[in-house]
Amino acid sequence: MADQVRYWNKEIETMSRDKLKDLQVRRFKELAKRCYTKVKHYKQKFTEMKITPDDFKTLDDLKRFPVTIKNDLRDNYPFGLFAEPLDNIIRIHASSGTTGKPTVVGYTKHDIEDVWTECMARSLVAAGAWRGDVLQNAYGYGLFTGGLGIHYGAERIGAAVIPMSGGNTDRQLMLFQDFGSTVLTCTPSFAAYLGELIKQQDIKPEKIKLHTGVFGAEFWTENMRKKLEELLHIRAIDIYGLSEILGPGVSDDCIFKKGLHIWEDHFYPEIIDGKTKEPVAPGESGELVFSTLTKEGIPLIRYTTKDISSLDYEKCECGRTHTRHAKIAGRSDDMMKIKGINVFPSQIEYVLMKIPGVAEHYEIIVERDILDKIKVRVELTPKTFSDRMSELENLKKSVEKELYNTLQINVNVELVPPGTIPRSMGKAKRVIDLRKEG
Numbered sequence: 001m002a003d004q005v006r007y008w009n010k011e012i013e014t015m016s017r018d019k020l021k022d023l024q025v026r027r028f029k030e031l032a033k034r035c036y037t038k039v040k041h042y043k044q045k046f047t048e049m050k051i052t053p054d055d056f057k058t059l060d061d062l063k064r065f066p067v068t069i070k071n072d073l074r075d076n077y078p079f080g081l082f083a084e085p086l087d088n089i090i091r092i093h094a095s096s097g098t099t100g101k102p103t104v105v106g107y108t109k110h111d112i113e114d115v116w117t118e119c120m121a122r123s124l125v126a127a128g129a130w131r132g133d134v135l136q137n138a139y140g141y142g143l144f145t146g147g148l149g150i151h152y153g154a155e156r157i158g159a160a161v162i163p164m165s166g167g168n169t170d171r172q173l174m175l176f177q178d179f180g181s182t183v184l185t186c187t188p189s190f191a192a193y194l195g196e197l198i199k200q201q202d203i204k205p206e207k208i209k210l211h212t213g214v215f216g217a218e219f220w221t222e223n224m225r226k227k228l229e230e231l232l233h234i235r236a237i238d239i240y241g242l243s244e245i246l247g248p249g250v251s252d253d254c255i256f257k258k259g260l261h262i263w264e265d266h267f268y269p270e271i272i273d274g275k276t277k278e279p280v281a282p283g284e285s286g287e288l289v290f291s292t293l294t295k296e297g298i299p300l301i302r303y304t305t306k307d308i309s310s311l312d313y314e315k316c317e318c319g320r321t322h323t324r325h326a327k328i329a330g331r332s333d334d335m336m337k338i339k340g341i342n343v344f345p346s347q348i349e350y351v352l353m354k355i356p357g358v359a360e361h362y363e364i365i366v367e368r369d370i371l372d373k374i375k376v377r378v379e380l381t382p383k384t385f386s387d388r389m390s391e392l393e394n395l396k397k398s399v400e401k402e403l404y405n406t407l408q409i410n411v412n413v414e415l416v417p418p419g420t421i422p423r424s425m426g427k428a429k430r431v432i433d434l435r436k437e438g
């Protein structure tokens with residue numbers, strides 16, 4: 001495992017915060033101008049708010065500028081927020097929303113080469129990948145940004161990329177062994193599934209050369225990280241991103257895993273209070289917001305991601321000066337209000353994954369009786385499943401107690417046999433909300 005700290009772009013990744021701030025100010029001015037002159041939506045917004053790009057002088061002025069939300073992309077479907085004519089767009093991606101039309105994003109050659117691929121290269125090197133690595137890319141290729149985003153970054157650093165895409169588990173396992181893959185990129189839930197299959201098929205650890213996993217596209221907790229590191233004998237790195245801003249590579253862990261470095265010369269981060277939309281105090285948690293400082297195809301000002309996190313501006317042990325955000329705790333729109341208490345699915349995962357005997361596969365069912373209530377169906381490991389009934393009853397009680405201690409609400413736990421919960425090949429669906437479906 002590469003324990004050595006390496007950089008892809010040392011000058012930028014370690015530049016002083018003062019210089020970085022100057023660069024951000026210059027770039028935000030250009031962004032505001034670009035949006036105002038090239039995108040009707042922003043021209044209207046600026047006019048309504050009685051501001052012009054010249055009102056931006058320092059980063060403190062940022063709060064006077066409009067936020068952008070997902071509905072702005074939907075309302076301008078498909079290409080209304082593009083700042084460049086299609087002549088200059090060389091790639092289109094879209095993220096499938098749960099409702100209605102997807103949100104569509106377009107990239108110019110500069111966006112692909114100088115922004116996305118550059119940020120992905122930095123992310124993979126920060127994760128511990130390097131030339132000579134065999135990178136098995138099991139993120140889906142297609143309109144989803146995961147596959148191609150990782151692919152281009154991996155090629156840029158000189159890794160040998162296997163464009164596997166998701167699914168096809170038998171072949172994934174075969175290639176691990178035959179091609180000697182050293183880096184696995186996929187969702188954490190798919191990694192858990194592959195790890196389970198390796199164990200089930202009794203593939204000897206020496207046949208698998210993986211040293212690093214670069215996992216993202218869905219929330220996963222520190223306790224899930226520990227499980228995956230043990231299961232796959234790897235260092236599990238968190239990578240974050242979203243199509244509206246880029247795709248994968250907006251931020252990722254370095255090998256110290258103490259927060260995800262945001263590539264701040266390209267994305268200016270803020271944390272705002274979800275309700276008031278006002279910036280929170282430094283270090284507090286709230287919704288992550290990004291301004292795309294350098295993108296041409298679809299430049300966005302203060303895009304509110306709804307992802308909950310906080311920012312840490314301390315210089316990292318790895319020497320990078322770019323701010324780190326905490327592991328995403330969930331999305332504000334995934335928060336469940338149960339008997340007046342706010343519950344995030346990640347809190348449930350955090351509790352489950354620290355209990356020995358509980359496997360990586362679970363689902364959360366929210367039902368409405370008279371009041372809303374939560375049931376968690378969680379799989380047992382094969383070894384625990386063979387235990388006596390009385391022991392399983394004790395385990396159920398202790399999971400319920402741990403959940404109560406963390407959430408302060410009663411959760412009904414159902415322990416289910418190995419293999420019961422549907423496995424995920426991409427983003428896992430952890431919550432089944434029968435209140436919405438019923």
Ligand code: DLL
Pocket residue numbers: 095139144145146215216217218219220238239240241242243244247248249305307328331
């Ligand atoms: O999921 C981009 C991506 C691909 C990121 C591969 C990392 C790896 P979307 O499909 O647009 O893009 O979904 C974006 O997924 O707003 C978060 O809610 C969630 N998400 C992405 N990465 C993480 C992560 C891709 N590391 C949405 N932790 C985001 C928690 C994540 N949530």
